Amino acid sequence: MKNIILILILFFSLFCSAQKQRFESxxxxxxxxxxxxxxxxxxKKSEEQIKADNEFKNEVLKKFNSPEEASKKMVETGFGYIYEKxxxxxAMKRFNQAFLFNKNNADIYYGYGTIYFNLGAYEEAREQFNKGLKINPDHSEMLTDYGTTYLGDFYESADKTNASENEKLWTAAENYFNRSLKINNKNSNTIYKLSIVSMYLKKCEQAQKYFKMAQEMGNPNITERFENELKKTCETKK
Known part of the structure; x- marks a missing residue:
């Protein structure tokens, strides 16, 4: 179990600096x-706030052909602030500005959820992902990240919950990863995570299949350490 948790840390290593910002703060x-x-x-915004919003939108729309295009650009900028800075x-302010232009842009809610995920607020992240998936149920990246929130729950509570509860989290993650894979079978991140989940659930043949797929796709998380853990887990099963 300890080795599996160490592998899980790879999921969250990209967000180490973010995790320092506690959700309560x-x-x-x-x-x-x-x-x-x-x-x-x-x-409900004040008249002054509404006026400021309208002035902002009018100024921004001088540079774009439509509100939808402006919303898309704001979202791209927001994700840039998350991953680059x-x-x-x-980032939250940019996603909210995107909301001003087009509230039906699913990526806005993906952005909201991504921020909450980075803050370790997994339930709040799922609430936002749910909104986005209602607009675009075929958003494969959002489905993958939705599944990853359950791995976040496991990572934070693995020593506090029983095996049955842990398995529920892994199974929930697996369901979302499988939904994502049906939409986009070229995402090595989804496939890598499915190999981890399958290993934990002792679905060894499936775990090895996904491991090889992710390896062939050059996923950087496919390491010798993970390969050894997979072999050890499946040998134990036998």
Missing amino acids: WKNMADNDISLQPEYGAV GDFMT
């Missing part, structure tokens, strides 16, 4: 700033 900031809340907290505050 974020909520305290967001309580005093609606721009840090998804959809601006769904609050680790700046979640600015």
